[in-house]
Amino acid sequence: MEKxxxxxxxxxxFLPPLDEYIESLKTIWDTRWITNNGYFHNxxxxxxxxxxNVENTTLFTNGHxxxxxxxxxxxxxxxxxxxxxxxxxxxxxxxxxxxxxxxCDINMDNLTIDxxxxxxxxxxxTCAIIPVHVFxxxxxxxxxxKIAHKYNLKVIYDAAHVFGVEVNGVGIGNFGDISMFSLHAxxxxxxIEGGLLTYNNVMYERKMxxxxxxxxxGYEQVExxxxxxxxxxxQAAMGLINLKYVDGQIAxxxxxxxxxxxxxxxxxxxxxxxxxxxxxxxxxxxxxIIDETKLGxxxxxxxxxxxxxxxxxxxxxxxxxxxxxCYKGLYNDNDLMNAKYVADRVLTLPIxxxxxxxxxxxxxKLIKFVINSL
Ligand SMILES: *Cc1c(COP(=O)(O)O)cnc(C)c1O
Numbered sequence: 001m002e003k004x005x006x007x008x009x010x011x012x013x014f015l016p017p018l019d020e021y022i023e024s025l026k027t028i029w030d031t032r033w034i035t036n037n038g039y040f041h042n043x044x045x046x047x048x049x050x051x052x053n054v055e056n057t058t059l060f061t062n063g064h065x066x067x068x069x070x071x072x073x074x075x076x077x078x079x080x081x082x083x084x085x086x087x088x089x090x091x092x093x094x095x096x097x098x099x100x101x102x103x104c105d106i107n108m109d110n111l112t113i114d115x116x117x118x119x120x121x122x123x124x125x126t127c128a129i130i131p132v133h134v135f136x137x138x139x140x141x142x143x144x145x146k147i148a149h150k151y152n153l154k155v156i157y158d159a160a161h162v163f164g165v166e167v168n169g170v171g172i173g174n175f176g177d178i179s180m181f182s183l184h185a186x187x188x189x190x191x192i193e194g195g196l197l198t199y200n201n202v203m204y205e206r207k208m209x210x211x212x213x214x215x216x217x218g219y220e221q222v223e224x225x226x227x228x229x230x231x232x233x234x235q236a237a238m239g240l241i242n243l244k245y246v247d248g249q250i251a252x253x254x255x256x257x258x259x260x261x262x263x264x265x266x267x268x269x270x271x272x273x274x275x276x277x278x279x280x281x282x283x284x285x286x287x288x289i290i291d292e293t294k295l296g297x298x299x300x301x302x303x304x305x306x307x308x309x310x311x312x313x314x315x316x317x318x319x320x321x322x323x324x325x326c327y328k329g330l331y332n333d334n335d336l337m338n339a340k341y342v343a344d345r346v347l348t349l350p351i352x353x354x355x356x357x358x359x360x361x362x363x364x365k366l367i368k369f370v371i372n373s374l
Pocket of ligand 1: 064086
C-alpha cells in the first residue's frame with residue numbers, strides 16, 4: 001500500500017476562519033483591554049457555563065494552573081488518591097502542592113480509576129480523590145461520590161479530556177467538588193491555551209479569582225499567596241469563536257470513530273472502547289489496545305510500521321506516571337496491574353474534526369495491511 005504523502009498527525013488544532021478572529025482583534029485594538037477580566041473573558045465565562053450546563057465557571061490561562069488553583073482553593077493537605085494512567089499534569093499538580101499522590105489502579109472497561117480499589121488506599125491522611133476522565137470516558141462517578149461522602153473526602157476531577165460530555169443528560173462538570181477542563185490547542189475545544197474550573201459551590205469563586213491574580217483583592221490589598229493564571233483577551237476571543245464550531249467538530253469526530261470501529265471490528269487483537277448508552281460522547285481520542293499474542297505484532301512495532309506509512313499515532317499514556325524519571329521509586333506501584341498492561345499496549349489513532357473519512361478508512365486498511373504482511 002502507498003504511504004500518505006503528508007504525515008497524518010494524531011491531532012490537528014482547530015482554527016476558525018481567519019476573518020472572524022480579525023474582527024475580534026479589532027475590538028481588542030479599539031478598547032486596549034488585552035487581559036485581566038476583559039470583555040471577551042467575561043463573555044466566554046458565561047458562554048461556557050451555558051454550553052457545559054454547569055453552575056459556576058472560572059477561566060484560567062491553561063488547564064494545569066486551573067488544577068493547581070483548584071487544589072489550593074480546597075486547601076488540601078496530606079494524601080491524594082489518583083490514577084497513574086494520566087498526563088504528567090495531574091500528578092505534578094498534586095506533588096507541587098506538597099501533597100502525596102497515592103496511585104490506584106484503573107479498570108479495564110474505560111481505563112479510569114478502579115473504584116473497587118480506592119477504599120483500601122484510604123488512610124487517616126487522605127484528604128481527596130483526584131480521578132481523571134480518560135479519553136472522553138467518564139469515571140465511575142456514582143461510586144466515587146459514595147466513597148467521598150463516606151470518608152469525607154474532596155473530589156477534583158481532571159476533566160481535561162471531556163469537554164462537552166454529558167452523563168444522563170447532566171454536564172460532566174457538575175460532579176465532584178471541582179472539575180478542571182483543559183482548553184489547550186490539542187483538545188476537542190481550544191482557546192489556544194486555556195483552562196476552566198467548574199463547581200457547584202459558588203463560595204469557591206472568590207478564592208479562585210484571588211489565587212489566579214496574585215491574591216490581589218484591592219488597589220492596596222493582597223489577601224492570598226497567589227499566582228498569575230489569568231486568561232487573556234486573545235485566548236478568550238478565540239474561545240468565543242471556536243465555541244460556535246465545536247458541535248460540528250464533535251460530529252465529524254463521531255464519524256471518524258464510527259469508521260475506525262466498523263473497520264477494526266474483525267481484527268482480533270485490537271480492542272477499542274464503545275459508546276455508552278447514557279453518555280453524550282466527545283470522541284476526544286481513539287485509543288486501541290493491542291494484544292500482541294493475537295496480533296503477532298506488539299504496540300511499539302505497530303507504531304513504527306504506521307510511521308513508515310506517515311500515520312503518526314501516539315503512545316498515550318506511556319510511560320506510566322510512576323515510571324517517569326522524576327517519580328520512579330518514590331511511590332508504591334505494586335498494585336497497578338491494569339495500568340501497566342494498558343500503558344504498554346495502548347496507541348491513540350489520529351482523530352480530529354478535519355480528518356477526512358477517506359483518510360480514516362485508509363488508516364484502518366494500513367493497519368490490516370501491516371498485520372497481514374507479517
Ligand atoms: C491536557 C491535559 C492537562 C493539562 O492541561 P493544559 O491545558 O495543557 O495545561 C491535564 N490533564 C490531562 C489529562 C490532560 O490531557
